[in-house]
Amino acid sequence: MRLRADISVADTDYGQVLLDERTGHYWQLNPTGVVVVRALLDGADEDAAVAALTSSYEVTEDQARQDVSVLVAGLRTAGLVTA
Template identity: 55%
Template sequence: MSLAFRPNVSIVDTDYGSVLLDERKGRYFQLNPSGRIVVRTLLEGGDSEEAAGALIEEYDVSRERAEQDVTALVEGLRAAGLVTP
C-alpha cells in the first residue's frame, strides 16, 4: 500500500515531525516523528510492511505494534480525507 495525498494537501517537515495542511478546509494536522517515518516511507512507494519495518528499526517496537500503528495512521489520514482512495 503506497500513499498519495490529495492535491490540496501540503506536507512540511519540522523538528518535531511533520505538519499537513488541508488547503481545502484550512485545517492543520501534526504528525509526530514516528508518523513522519510512516508517511515518508509510504509516499516513497513503500508498503505497510516496509513502514512497520522502519518503525521497528528506529524505535525497537514489536512488529505487531508497528503494524497496528501504521494501520491506525493510514486509517486516520483516510478518515480526515487527506489521501486518495
C-alpha cells in the same frame, strides 16, 4: 499512497504538519508518524512501513503494525490521501 494535491507538508522541530489547503485544517505527525508516512509516500506498502518503523525505533512488530494501521486509517478518514 499519495497525499491529495491540495495537501501541503511542512517539517517542524517535532515532526511534520499536513495542511489541508481547502479547509485550513492541519494535522501534526510526530517523528514515528513521519517515518511511516514518508515510507508510504515513497511507494512502500504497509508491511514495508512497519519494517521502517521497527528499524528506526524500539518498537515491537505487532505494535508497529497496529500503529501503521491506525495512522493509515486516520489519514484515509480525514480524506488526506488517495489510493
